[in-house]
Amino acid sequence: MSQYFDLTRRGFLKSTAATGALIFGTYLAGGAPRVIAGVLAKPSESAKTANLFVALRPDGIVEITCHRSEMGQQIRTAIAQIVADEMEAAWDKVVVIQGKGDAKYGDQNTDGSRSIRYNMQRLREMGASVRHLMRQAAATRWNVPVDSCSAEQHVVTHSSGKTLTYAELVNDALSITPPELAQITLKKRSEWRYINTAMEHIDLKDIVMGKATFAADVFEPKALIAVVVRPPVVGGKVKSFDAKATKAIDGVIDVIEIPAPQGAPQFQPKGGIAIIAKNTWAAIKGRRALSVTWDDGKNGDYNSEVFKASLLATVASPQSSVREIGDAANILANSSDKLVADYYAPHLAQAPMEPPCATAIYYKDRVDVWAATQNPQADMATVGAMVGMPKEQINVHVTMLGGGFGRKSKPDFSAEAAYLAMKTGKAIRVQWTREDDIQNSFYHAVSAQHIEASLDKNGAIEAYLHRTAFTPIASTFVEGATAPLSLELRLGFTDNPINTPNMKLESGEAPAKTRIGWMRSVSNVFHAFAVQSFIAEAAHKAGRDQKDYLLETIGPNRILDVTEENAEYDNYGADKANYPLDIGKLRHVIEKVADMSAWGRKLPKGRGLGIAAHRSFLTYVATVVEVEVSDKGDLKIIKSWVSIDAGTVVNTDTVKNQVQGGSIYGITAALSEGITFDKGKVQQSNFHDYRVPRMSDSPLEVEVEIIPSDAPPAGVGEPATPVYAPALCNAIFAACGKRIRQLPIGDQLKA
Amino acid sequence: MITFIVNGKTHEFSGDPTTPVLWYLRDELQLTGSKFGCGMGQCGACTVHINGVAQRSCVLPVSAVSGSKITTIEGLSEDGEHPVQQAWIEHKVPQCGYCQCGQMMQAASLLATNPTPTDDEIVQEMSGNICRCGTYPRIHKAIKSASKTLAAVQYYDPKVKGEQA
Ligand code: FES
Ligand code: FES
Numbered sequence: 021m022s023q024y025f026d027l028t029r030r031g032f033l034k035s036t037a038a039t040g041a042l043i044f045g046t047y048l049a050g051g052a053p054r055v056i057a058g059v060l061a062k063p064s065e066s067a068k069t070a071n072l073f074v075a076l077r078p079d080g081i082v083e084i085t086c087h088r089s090e091m092g093q094q095i096r097t098a099i100a101q102i103v104a105d106e107m108e109a110a111w112d113k114v115v116v117i118q119g120k121g122d123a124k125y126g127d128q129n130t131d132g133s134r135s136i137r138y139n140m141q142r143l144r145e146m147g148a149s150v151r152h153l154m155r156q157a158a159a160t161r162w163n164v165p166v167d168s169c170s171a172e173q174h175v176v177t178h179s180s181g182k183t184l185t186y187a188e189l190v191n192d193a194l195s196i197t198p199p200e201l202a203q204i205t206l207k208k209r210s211e212w213r214y215i216n217t218a219m220e221h222i223d224l225k226d227i228v229m230g231k232a233t234f235a236a237d238v239f240e241p242k243a244l245i246a247v248v249v250r251p252p253v254v255g256g257k258v259k260s261f262d263a264k265a266t267k268a269i270d271g272v273i274d275v276i277e278i279p280a281p282q283g284a285p286q287f288q289p290k291g292g293i294a295i296i297a298k299n300t301w302a303a304i305k306g307r308r309a310l311s312v313t314w315d316d317g318k319n320g321d322y323n324s325e326v327f328k329a330s331l332l333a334t335v336a337s338p339q340s341s342v343r344e345i346g347d348a349a350n351i352l353a354n355s356s357d358k359l360v361a362d363y364y365a366p367h368l369a370q371a372p373m374e375p376p377c378a379t380a381i382y383y384k385d386r387v388d389v390w391a392a393t394q395n396p397q398a399d400m401a402t403v404g405a406m407v408g409m410p411k412e413q414i415n416v417h418v419t420m421l422g423g424g425f426g427r428k429s430k431p432d433f434s435a436e437a438a439y440l441a442m443k444t445g446k447a448i449r450v451q452w453t454r455e456d457d458i459q460n461s462f463y464h465a466v467s468a469q470h471i472e473a474s475l476d477k478n479g480a481i482e483a484y485l486h487r488t489a490f491t492p493i494a495s496t497f498v499e500g501a502t503a504p505l506s507l508e509l510r511l512g513f514t515d516n517p518i519n520t521p522n523m524k525l526e527s528g529e530a531p532a533k534t535r536i537g538w539m540r541s542v543s544n545v546f547h548a549f550a551v552q553s554f555i556a557e558a559a560h561k562a563g564r565d566q567k568d569y570l571l572e573t574i575g576p577n578r579i580l581d582v583t584e585e586n587a588e589y590d591n592y593g594a595d596k597a598n599y600p601l602d603i604g605k606l607r608h609v610i611e612k613v614a615d616m617s618a619w620g621r622k623l624p625k626g627r628g629l630g631i632a633a634h635r636s637f638l639t640y641v642a643t644v645v646e647v648e649v650s651d652k653g654d655l656k657i658i659k660s661w662v663s664i665d666a667g668t669v670v671n672t673d674t675v676k677n678q679v680q681g682g683s684i685y686g687i688t689a690a691l692s693e694g695i696t697f698d699k700g701k702v703q704q705s706n707f708h709d710y711r712v713p714r715m716s717d718s719p720l721e722v723e724v725e726i727i728p729s730d731a732p733p734a735g736v737g738e739p740a741t742p743v744y745a746p747a748l749c750n751a752i753f754a755a756c757g758k759r760i761r762q763l764p765i766g767d768q769l770k771a
Numbered sequence: 772m773i774t775f776i777v778n779g780k781t782h783e784f785s786g787d788p789t790t791p792v793l794w795y796l797r798d799e800l801q802l803t804g805s806k807f808g809c810g811m812g813q814c815g816a817c818t819v820h821i822n823g824v825a826q827r828s829c830v831l832p833v834s835a836v837s838g839s840k841i842t843t844i845e846g847l848s849e850d851g852e853h854p855v856q857q858a859w860i861e862h863k864v865p866q867c868g869y870c871q872c873g874q875m876m877q878a879a880s881l882l883a884t885n886p887t888p889t890d891d892e893i894v895q896e897m898s899g900n901i902c903r904c905g906t907y908p909r910i911h912k913a914i915k916s917a918s919k920t921l922a923a924v925q926y927y928d929p930k931v932k933g934e935q936a
Contacts, residue, residue: 228851245798300798300807301798374808684905
């Protein structure tokens with residue numbers, strides 16, 4: 021079922037041109053999708069410029085191109101489910117081809133939990149147009165009205181009962197004008213046979229057999245291996261190096277300096293020294309033997325403890341207003357009994373299980389790259405800039421990704437491979453070690469937040485002030501940028517759901533002294549941590565049940581439009597009509613998860629339940645965590661329950677798996693010591709000192725319920741993550757009365 | 772010259788004896804099911820069986836496996852029919868899949884010595900294997916169901932497999 025690269029496509033095109041396969045695409049122009057078909061026998065411009073492809077081969081096999089990167093979210097399966105369903109293709113005749121980086125596909129940046137949201141409609145239209153064409157071809161052959169022909173599972177049936185298979189109709193279809201969008205009818209939801217089911221994912225068997233092709237599993241071309249020593253401080257440079265011992269190692273072929281980047285980091289390689297060897301072990305040994313002296317540059321003073329103090333100082337005083345209603349500042353200044361809390365969370369590294377890896381070959385007019393990339397078009401641009409070629413001349417083949425979590429949207433590793441390929445004239449695979457990954461990431465921002473609130477006589481929040489300060493992603497793209505972009509603030513800060521007459525949200529500045537990037541759920545992670553922890557703190561102060569208080573605090577069913585409160589808010593780029601911020605839906609997931617977890621039940625001593633709810637990536641999630649904290653302060657997560665409303669979902673089992681995994685990924689924020697810096701250098705290096713959740717840290721059961729919905733599809737990969745740490749910390753408080761405001765939890769429970 | 776048996780076939784290696792088994796398997800034999808995750812015995816992505824017992828191949832020099840029988844995921848079964856692999860399919864365990872060969876090799880080794888592990892024994896045995904996608908609940912369930920398949924015990928006997936060569 022799986023075919024990872026479209027290496028064969030060229031061959032396929034040639035061989036089928038003679039036999040006449042059909043290639044279809046949807047074409048996005050002027051906003052409105054329109055279905056076109058290209059006939060290979062007489063290649064048309066339209067076929068070449070189509071955004072997406074489905075090809076029907078003369079043998080009846082359907083090739084569906086997946087233009088998004090596969091990193092465990094089963095997008096390859098989801099895209100095939102959508103197209104094959106509308107097309108009425110038999111599932112065993114479907115093959116998925118992984119698309120290369122190519123602007124013709126439109127956006128390929130596989131992050132932001134938006135692959136389905138961006139593509140579902142056009143994929144459905146494309147599938148439906150093929151189905152229509154098959155019916156038309158049969159009707160023409162039989163000389164009957166098209167309405168008397170129906171298509172099901174690769175077969176067109178006439179009302180008289182006679183049938184023709186799709187394979188038998190390919191040749192006829194070649195001479196038929198493909199339908200216009202107005203002519204096609206999408207299936208009704210009740211007619212879906214693949215969409216919204218739990219069908220098995222197409223790569224499952226390959227994975228279980230060890231046959232899936234990840235970046236380091238590419239052996240065509242046969243490459244030399246490069247391992248790179250990078251400056252330990254961002255902005256640092258090689259001062260001098262001694263490669264004598266390295267070159268003496270058997271198997272080491274060359275030692276090459278990669279130039280230091282210019283200006284803002286962007287996705288440029290950090291520079292450093294590459295050791296090129298016949299095999300990976302020789303390269304690693306060569307790297308150990310290399311001695312380099314660095315010029316650390318201006319970030320050599322970065323120290324996490326000092327920086328933490330400065331962030332906390334920033335949020336202690338007024339900052340730029342982001343959203344305001346009423347007169348929160350005044351009320352709070354005069355309140356004698358307000359609740360005040362400061363929250364802090366360290367940098368984190370995405371640490372996908374597969375470290376970054378890419379292979380490149382340089383030719384004089386093009387570069388071919390095979391990479392575990394979330395965004396092949398960014399590889400094209402970054403590699404192009406690195407080797408001085410237009411991006412159109414960079415061919416990026418996307419392998420399976422061993423996790424991404426945002427790290428692999430930044431193709432510095434592909435640019436390293438391409439540069440070394442250019443310098444050596446050889447195929448080069450750059451293999452990052454785990455140490456390279458932990459120490460050279462684009463880190464999740466370090467953050468501090470200050471919240472204060474006063475409660476009215478009923479215990480409700482009457483005034484709320486929230487300040488945030490974190491190292492902005494903006495700094496990665498604009499040198500010296502210290503203020504967050506509005507699209508970083510809209511991740512759980514601007515869209516605060518608390519229903520209060522007086523609210524003031526402020527954002528401070530923070531100079532980044534390392535490379536900042538996005539990690540699964542981005543700033544939703546620390547914003548939801550603060551907001552959802554604070555609401556539980558207020559519930560405690562008011563003497564109320566967490567869940568009841570949370571519902572009362574977010575208020576009645578309504579559509580919240582924060583732009584009416586002087587806030588800049590782009591709603592994840594989605595229109596407000598289709599994707600409103602619907603407090604009713606947020607309430608619903610809370611009520612649902614309370615039910616699932618039997619909220620309010622009596623628990624033995626040392627056990628506690630915590631709840632948190634949050635909308636991110638247009639999806640509503642509520643999570644309950646049950647923990648046990650022993651007298652000695654040992655923490656055990658017993659179980660979790662999650663309710664998710666992501667609108668229409670394509671694969672119900674994938675959604676559950678993503679939600680389970682996204683929850684456990686959220687444990688990282690609570691348990692991990694995070695990434696810390698001293699003298700500009702990362703102090704962690706591998707999984708022994710950068711702690712990520714293991715089975716022993718995780719609940720053995722994460723029960724997930726998907727709220728059935730006909731709403732347009734929203735995000736799935738990320739939204740389960742931000743709620744986890746606050747639900748966990750709220751549960752810890754319920755279990756033992758200790759409130760965690762500073763992450764990681766560390767030994768705070770032992771004290 | 773170091774000699775060992777990989778998935779039932781005898782191999783000889785005359786390169787650097789400090790080469791970790793992982794890199795030998797991947798670079799020389801192109802057996803890529805065993806993955807590189809950390810290179811220091813911390814994550815289990817590289818887990819293979821040495822004489823039937825799960826070990827981290829990234830920290831195991833080839834010199835230490837002279838005369839041993841090495842089984843990788845590619846040799847666990849002909850066509851994915853090992854009960855552990857079947858349970859992985861039944862529970863749709865994998866997300867990205869990168870850690871899963873190591874997870875399955877660890878699980879197969881556990882069940883070969885302890886066919887009916889308790890919940891805690893599973894957690895203990897499996898906590899050396901990291902899955903960043905967070906598939907732990909499904910791994911746990913899959914091991915329980917493989918353990919229920921009596922065949923899990925009888926099917927895979929690495930000693931027999933090794934001797935076929
Ligand atoms: S790669 Fe061997 S334990 Fe991580
Ligand atoms: S499935 Fe992705 S790391 Fe385990």
